[in-house]
Amino acid sequence: MDAFALAVGLVFNAETLITIFLAAVFGLFVGAIPGLTATMATALLVPITFYMAPIPAIAAIISCTAMAITAGDLPGTLLRIPGTPASAAYVEDSYRLAQNGKAGLAIGIGVVGSVLGGLFGFLFLLFTAPMLAKVALGFSSFEYFWLAVLGLSCAALISSGGLVKGALALLLGLFIAQVGMDPLTATPRFTFGNLELMGGISFIPIMIGMFAVSEVMRAGRRAMAEVPQMNLKNPFEGTLGALWKYRKNQVRGSVIGSLLGALPGVGGDLAAWITYSLAKRTSKEPEKFGKGHPEGLVEAGATNNAALSASWIPAMVFGIPGDAVTAIAVGVLVMKGLDPGPTLMTLHPENFYAVMIVFAIANILMLPLGWVAAKSARWIFEVPRALLNAAILLFCIVGSYSINNSMFGVWLMLGAGIVAYVLEARMIAIAPIILGIVLGPLVETNFTTSMMIADGNLLGFFGRPVAAVFGVATLLIWAVSIYRTVSDARNARLEAAGHA
């Protein structure tokens, strides 16, 4: 415990605490702006961290990322522009809540649920980090492939329009992900010789176009929610009640988030989708999902931040970064002489604990900052719709442009907006498209890699025990869903015939 005491000293000094606070405000700001990502916030911080001591430097990145990801829920809730692929999982519910005059509740559940999930992830990490990292390291392309397919299946099968429409949305997303150069062989696919298309299609302009632009096209002439907006004294009113009512979801979301987050590359984006669909499957009122129901929001929100904490395990314990943010953070750690890897745990455990404590502080900081954000969020509803439309679209343009600093992103956004406008009119969900784009390359590379390893033998996908379990589970889910769809259709037909 000496190390722990040392770690407390490293963190609780003016320099570190002020850094954490400033970085958190910065993260809140960046995350709340549509189109700007946690990765971008982190990359902007790096040059500044060159001039800082090691612990404040890493503290800045951690608190900035944690805050940016949570703040990414704000534009999702208020304007239907999800900030991260994970928040696209539950954006329908939080946006509908806000449209029903409960923006405060939606943000409150997001923030408080995230804090609880994040703190759970912190405690979980504190005790299991090395063990969990060891398990994660045993995952090969076979396990990753099945896990990604499982996540995609969840997204497609729970979507509101039914199996066929969900699967089509998913396949469309997977196809969009294939445009550009094949990640493994650099073969151009579906590019028609266009240089911009060779670079592939980023999910951010698509996400902005599909959610935000199509929403303006559809609802832009409609008056804003006429419902009086939220309780001014306490924007979080009702949050604790909702969290208590759905406490099981809160706990389950945190646990699953912590476990999945530990898998490099998959965790963060996927975990919230899996738990959201789990919440819908086990709910007593699944028909309310996607229409402004807090249940899935509680579970997926908790998962999100638990996974965020856990995604640092492989980075810290083995130096394997799972995403761009942890990759940048690993770079900063190394530069500051805190080599991530097992030596960090044995030689300098105080540094490891210090990082953990920063996590806890960053999570707790979310409460007051999130409260202020929720309180000021009502301004959005006082802006006349006409001006808001213009502001949203300007942000959409700039956000899509900033991905590659080219107008190409804006064209993608526009095209995606039109497609989503048509699809949504026919009850085809947008969320599976986004997840397909995000996870497409992961599914494909792991599929191809596995095929190479197994010499083209499909049975090889069931050759490793964990992979076999995931694989059978995935196939079962599909079989059950297809059976249900077909028998439902037959019953409906019979019923119709009976009435006639």
Add this chain to the structure above:
Amino acid sequence: MTHLKTLAGALALSVLAIAPAAAQYPDHAINLIVPWAAGGGTDATGRIIATLLEKELGQPINVINRTGGGGIVGHTEISYSPPDGYTLGVITTELSMYHWTGVSPLNYENYEPIALFNADPEAVFVRTDGPSIEDLLSEIRANPGSVKASGANLGGMAHLGWAGVLVTNEIDPAAAPWVPSEGASASLQLLASGAISVVTTTMPDARPMVDAGEVKPLIVAANERVAAAPDVPTAEEALGNKWAAYAWRGIAAPKGLPEDVKARLAEAMDKVVNSQEFKDFMAQRNFGIDYRDAAGFEAFLKDADESIGKALQAVGLAK
């Protein structure tokens, strides 16, 4: 509306007319294009160079990650940009390969090389409980196809590094097939989980997994031993056949850069690469420094182009 447009057009013309009266270079912000994603080695080194170069030149330098297509998109954008010194780029090993494999006509002649700042040799890794290099090669000879190797994409430097080890020891590269992956960390994960047997990558990329005791280096495909791992033999020491494969990074501008701008940049890069801050950064991250000035970098690129062409032909990937 039409009046506004005419006015706007006139204004645009007048601005264009004044523009060429250039002041001392640089008088505004410079963009540095990095053809790889934020968080990778090229991004990290590019950003430190940008920070230090900013001090030398006195103007902000914006790092722009133009990713995709195995680096082709970013590399192409660098070569297409106006050669005014306000767009620079980090160019990497892959540039020597594109035109050989036929994915893009780009080659070193599309650029004005300014300085090479980094080169790291490929090394061969197995699991900590894995075989020695001799046993590994005899296993491949005895059971072709049983050993699978990985490291990065098909036809990348890691792939060539491995194929070279096989070819110089008179083994058909097809006897130990290459499993393409998204990059070093994905391949190392495959190795650690037991799905494949060999990974080739550079020492800095594999460092954390080596420290974790999960994998160990067998040989390094270099002309001499590397400072980051002094007890790992070179390919020649271990196997008797000379084989070197380096992954490199350098700063370049679009072709046609004015001489005075090029001289100013070369001078600034000379100071940056020789600064203590840069050396410390590279040493901490286990990156090898290989500094060559503009002329030296150009000669290096010409050499690399030829030798990589030969290697790609040997593996059967050149068109």
Add this chain to the structure above:
Amino acid sequence: MRQSFPMDSALGVVFALGGAAILQQALAMQTLPGMNVGPGLFPSIVGAGMAIMGVALTIQGWIVRDTPEDEAQPLVTWFAVGIVVALAVTTLAMPYLGFLVAGTIFSVVIVLMSGGKWLPAIIFSPIASAGIYYLFMSGFRVPLPRGILG
């Protein structure tokens, strides 16, 4: 509501044809030397899946064609089309006019289209465009097009 050809079936046909086109393109992709799977394999699977699901949607749409549905608002509204046209024109013009000018004009158009008055449109648009411009340019170092004011 009885339709001559249900919308879902029409959409299904579009997806089925799209899937078939993807499949046809993917099958033409060549395998690289030394690999038993090529870059066309996964796209073929996706293309085939999309074609099958497209056919399924066509059939499903046909089966339920007589089922009454909640009538949604008409798909093509002048407002939706206006937004698309305004965005397209702005995207085309921005590299020449720059973000400040193009963004301001765009904003005025959108405010008026959304039922706003001239005065708020004229006051709000330059302020919003300039605010976003400086936030992204200096705050986040995003090089937005400068155009005629550059």
